Amino acid sequence: MTQIDLSTVEQAVRRHGDGPDAVVPILQDIQHHYHFLPPEALEHVCRLTRITPASVLGVSTFYAQFRHTPAGRHHVRVCHGTACHVRNAPHVQQAIEHHLELGPEQDTDAARQFTVEKVACFGCCTLAPVVRIDDVTYGPITPDRVAETFREFQQTAADAESHAPRHATADGNGHVGEIRIALDSCCVAKGSDQVFAAFQDASAAFGAPLKVQRVGCVGMCHRTPMVEVRLPYAEPIVYSGVTTSEAPSIVARHFRPRRLHQRIGRAVNDWMDRVLYNEPKPARRHAVDVRDPTIIEFLGPQHQIATERFGEMDPLDLDAYLQHDGFAAWRRCVNNHTPEQVIDLIAQSGLRGRGGAGFDTARKWRAVAAAQGHPKYMICNGDEGDPGAFMDRMLLESFPYRVIEGMAIAAYAVGADEGIFYIRREYPLAVQRVREAIEIFEQRGLTGDDETDHRRPLRLSIREGAGAFVCGEETALIASIEGDRGTPSRRPPYPAESGLWNQPTLINNVETLSVLPWIVRHGPEAFASLGTEHSKGTKVFALAGKVKRGGLIEVPMGITIREVVEDMGGGTLDGRQFKAVQIGGPSGGCIPAALADTPIDYEALHDVGAIMGSGGLVVLDHDDCMVDLARYFLRFTQDQSCGKCSFCRVGTRRMLDILDRICQGHARADDLAQLEDLARSVGQSSLCGLGQTAPNAVLTTLQYFHDEYEAHLEGRCPAGRCAVLIDYRITDDCVGCTICAQHCPVDAIPMVPYRIHTIDDVTCTRCDTCKQVCPHEAIEVI
């Protein structure tokens, strides 16, 4: 065996220290470098540090990020978030495995080019289903497009060297207009970064007096890439679904070139382009009037607090943030209020934690403020792991300074000295932006500036999660930072009394922190005037699934599910009544359309069996099988269980066993009763929130869709979704066009032109591709 270069290990130890708590970041560096954890490197870690072999083994096998076997050259990550699941992700996964000729239990192809991994959720739900190869995100992907996607990736990878990175040219001088393009993860995935570059190129080529401006998320994911053109004395014009080739003509339409030869050149080029590529001039339909009724429906009911000034600012432009009242709330707190007054103010606002459980924020703060001990810690919980939720990622990517300001306010109120961002590793852009924001923020000295230098400065740092949903639970999160396996512990003691390093610790969710500046600036009454009796203010939701207009929305509490789905979201894709909404992710439940008038309110949602959760709202239509969905969530929680307590570790697995039997058509009549019984036991006795809420998906579907379960017992899947219970048939309407045969990812349909096609049941994976591509609607599910 060849010796490997261990200098990476030494560098990692220098960066992160030699204490037992450095184990996760050190392993992350090793994983990043080698794409797996070579045993020699791990032994070297134990030699160089106080980290024990037991700790390395325990930790490296707990977090999903770490691999113990070498990986292929490229990483293929298939998102299995809720939105992706209901949009066929399992078959995409299957098609990828088929394409790479992976055997069972294999994750890397024979040529060691690609390693395939399942990911809980990328938070790009409106692009579902999503596949990421290395850093390139593809979505939506269909099983028949898999081969093409891999070809495209390899082509792009080959081209990559020839393209130099482009830098922003904006210098702020002489610009008369501005083009704003949102560049958060999902927009980038849809090609916004290329559009951004195209506009930079176009503006340089035209010599147009404009600034191409990167901004944060605009929420209208269904319209991305979106480009907003702002000219002095004119209404902004928004273009949606813009492609790179359209950049020159959009620039040309709004900005007059500065010099004559550029004008002539442009005209010639424009003409040449059209002649050579036969490209039609971009049609007017791309321009979106902000008075467009669908935009009004989508934006109208929204109330931006956490997402205040969305789509207006460069996320990392501190000056822009300061110009728009940035840090004004924090200054007001430290200059005009005692910490107790700040807590009182938040108490008056009625703010409850946005992480899921809805605990009273001021009460939590009071407990930390009252706790004895120094230092005190403040943790921003950015371990948003619910499949189907991505608002925290968006807030961190688009408003990093706002979250920092929220941290500073909370830290002041409770007397914390050190702030830690805990951000899941699936959000690289969020980590990068927060890191840069902290650097800029600290360089500018705002932590101890003239007005407040009598205060202790707040030290900020980032810890990246390593792939464990359970670490969103406070005590598990703390264990993870301390370098342990992320297993929750019993409360009390609460982190408020004894948290990180046994010190008083405040843990608040990203969204909770994001609304603090607004509350301070506008007053608690303004916040409390929104919402319902016990649920005040707004909530950010990720609206995805089978809805026409998906995206991120911030709505006042109390708005009904129907208003969100039908009015804002425009209803389902096929225009029929939606079947249910899944709200609250794996801890939440499925609410049927019959209860669509349920308001978004902590108690009201709890009463119907769901929870507010972190804000995933996935719309389901009649093609979605509720038993399959319950199984999907159980599989998720089962997979994410830390494995500590018996009810969760074994109980969720046994529930999944039953659901597997039901979906495969060999359940017994008493299985439904046993499933319900076990679900109640797991909810009643599990140690932490993960296990306690894991049964909700099962219990709500059993309650509202019992007939679907019963149909499965009889061997039928009414939604035509459970592969074992359905078959695809080609009807007499088939004209023999071979399109289905061409698209079938597993060659289950022989190529027989002009003859009625047939499907081989044994080979068929029930991926639905044929049905989707057939131009004659000649394929049915039986």
Next chain:
Amino acid sequence: MPDVTIDNRHVSVPDGSTVLDAASALGIEIPTLCHYPGCAPQNSCLVCVVSINGSDRLEPSCSTRVVEGMTVQNDCDTVRAARRTALELLLSDHAGDCIAPCQNTCPAHMDIPLMLRQIGEGDLAEALITVKRDIPLPAVLGRICPAPCESGCRRSASDDPVSVCMLKRYVADQDLATGSPFVPPRQPDSGKRVAIIGAGPTGLSAAYYLQQSGHQCVVFDDQDQPGGMLRYGVPEEAPERDVLDGEIDIVRQLGAEFRMNTRIGHDLTLQQLRDDYDAVLLAVGHIDDQLGGALGVTMSDHGIAAERATFRTDLPGVFAAGGSVRQTRLAVRSVADGKDAAVQIDRHLAGNTGLVVLDTYNSLMGRLREDELADYMLGAPELERITPAGGLKRGYGPDEALTEAQRCLQCDCSAACDCRIRQYATQYEADRNRFRGTRRRFERRVRASDVIYEPGKCIACGLCVEITRQAGEPLGVTFVGRGFDVRIATPNDQSISDGLGRVAAECIDACPTGSLVFAGGTSASCGSHPPPTE
């Protein structure tokens, strides 16, 4: 000193006490698997859950600190059901056999692995005691028994089963050959008298055990010699008469009285016996409705109607067992019935009329898959099954018996006697089959090491991880993986002994199952006689 109430009883306990501590102060035992003195609460088994202040949620009592005025429910249906579920969940993922499959298949549940160990060690006297604890007529059965135990022997899946039946006969023959065979000790005379009708295998067996318990048995039979089917019903393979007489004589030496040529329902009525004796056992073998009518007992399809678990008929004080209640031609089953009926009659005579006897919980792995079998056979003695050189009629010689006994794979769990999960599973009447699911793979590691670790039996309680961590063991053991697949392992693929280091004995003591045991530390028999749980 907060005041708490547990099951309506009050107690004051020091600040910082847990509910478990408070219960203990009241003498209330709360079951727990992952609690161990000196270790922080692990919160992993959740068998110790209780309901607090009437809450719907249940809380682990080992880590819940008491506060003034707390009300705890420890003995309500909800709590009992939750504990049972916790046990059933843990056991649904517990791959191991409490008792060896051979013992499980033996109708008399004789502790075969123990007998084989004793033979292998040359301790025939102890081996005989082991045999006679469950089978009073081993020399006879050793000649006629079809040996269902051998079909259960795990070795039969690999080569040939251990020759259990022949070895049992060898042990008994050696004893009879001494001329003064072993007569088990008797309890002091209880003053109770039991009439046993029928001197066949069931009746003889019942008399053998009831005599040991101190009761005076009188065995009635209409034949002129005792033995029943063993003497009159098996003409082809009839055991040598002196062997049968020898073993019956031991029953006689224990004090049982035989009244031959006496026909009940003719010479004596059942009512007379009920008047004269404290209990009556009907062990008459096959019985038709006419005879049943003559006796005055209620009949069922297969014979006398008797409760399966207690052997009680509808006549108070009258029991029925063996061929008179079910169709069996298996002598060992009749013998087993006689023994089990003796236990019930003894309980009846002691006045324990209302108590239910709980069946001891046994975890069963069932059939092993091919790949598992390879693991199972690792390090097993490579010996072929021995056929007696002197012919089957003569049986084994001493060397042959010793070698054959050493072929045993020792499939029984060496922790079976003090296994807490087994004890609680019995107490809470856990159902082994409540949660169907794929069984986890059997693995046994390091048969030759001083500590044996069986991952399949581990319930991930965390105590060994905690104990090695507290002791600062340089290597230690840790959890590996997460969720359902979580396991315990030593780093760098080193042995479990290396990981446990100096605290191995403490870890083995703390282990609530047989997952961690000392090699060769197999305890005395308790397989079919676990610690009493009421």
